[in-house]
Amino acid sequence: MAFTEKAVVFLLMMMAAFHVSQAAVHKVGDSSGWTIIGNIDYKKWAATKNFQVGDSIIFEYNAKFHNVMRVTHAMYKSCNASSPLTTMTTGNDTIKITNYGHHFFLCGIPGHCQAGQKVDINVVKVSAAAAPTPTSAMASPVPPANVPAPSPNVASPFIVAKGGVGVLTLAIALVAFLTLSTHA
Incomplete structure (x- = not known):
C-alpha cells in the first residue's frame, strides 16, 4: 500500500x-439526580460540565414528586412553569443535545424551581472546524443576542477523546x- x-x-x-x-452522557445532579433533597446546586453542577452537540443529558427522579419542563430563558429566570416548551414525566428522561446555546429546564411542581430545581445546559460552540453541524430539533429558546458571553475556555485546544x-x-x-x- x-x-x-x-x-x-x-x-x-x-x-x-x-x-x-x-x-458523553451527563446525569443531571450526578448521583443525587433531579431532586430538591440535599440542596443540590444545579448551576454549579452544570458549570463543571463541558456540554457538546451529540451529548445526552439524563434526568432521573421520582415521577410521583417531580417532572422536567423545558422552558424559555424568561420562564427559567422567573420559575414560570405555566406554558413549558415540553414536559417530561417518566422519571428517567434522556435528551440528546442537537444544537448550541442555552437549554433551560426546571421542575414544574410548585415551589421546586424556587428551591433550586432548575438547570441551564449551555452548549458552547468550540470551533467551526472541530464542531459538528447542529440541527434544529432542540433549538435554543433564547436568541444569541440575549445570551451572556461564555467564560473563556482554559482547556487545551487539542481535541481530546x-x-x-x-x-x-x-x-x-x-x-x-x-x-x-x-x-x-
Whole structure:
C-alpha cells in the first residue's frame, strides 16, 4: 500500500474514532439526580460540565414528586412553569443535545424551581472546524443576542477523546497505521 493510501486509511480511522468517542452522557445532579433533597446546586453542577452537540443529558427522579419542563430563558429566570416548551414525566428522561446555546429546564411542581430545581445546559460552540453541524430539533429558546458571553475556555485546544472507548479506538487506529506502514 502506498504511503498516501495508508495516510487516508489512518485519517479515516481517526475520524471514526473521534466520532465514536465524541458523545458523553451527563446525569443531571450526578448521583443525587433531579431532586430538591440535599440542596443540590444545579448551576454549579452544570458549570463543571463541558456540554457538546451529540451529548445526552439524563434526568432521573421520582415521577410521583417531580417532572422536567423545558422552558424559555424568561420562564427559567422567573420559575414560570405555566406554558413549558415540553414536559417530561417518566422519571428517567434522556435528551440528546442537537444544537448550541442555552437549554433551560426546571421542575414544574410548585415551589421546586424556587428551591433550586432548575438547570441551564449551555452548549458552547468550540470551533467551526472541530464542531459538528447542529440541527434544529432542540433549538435554543433564547436568541444569541440575549445570551451572556461564555467564560473563556482554559482547556487545551487539542481535541481530546472522551471515555475509554475513544482512547481505545484511537490506540487501535494508531496500531493499524503503524502496521500498515511497516508492511508496505
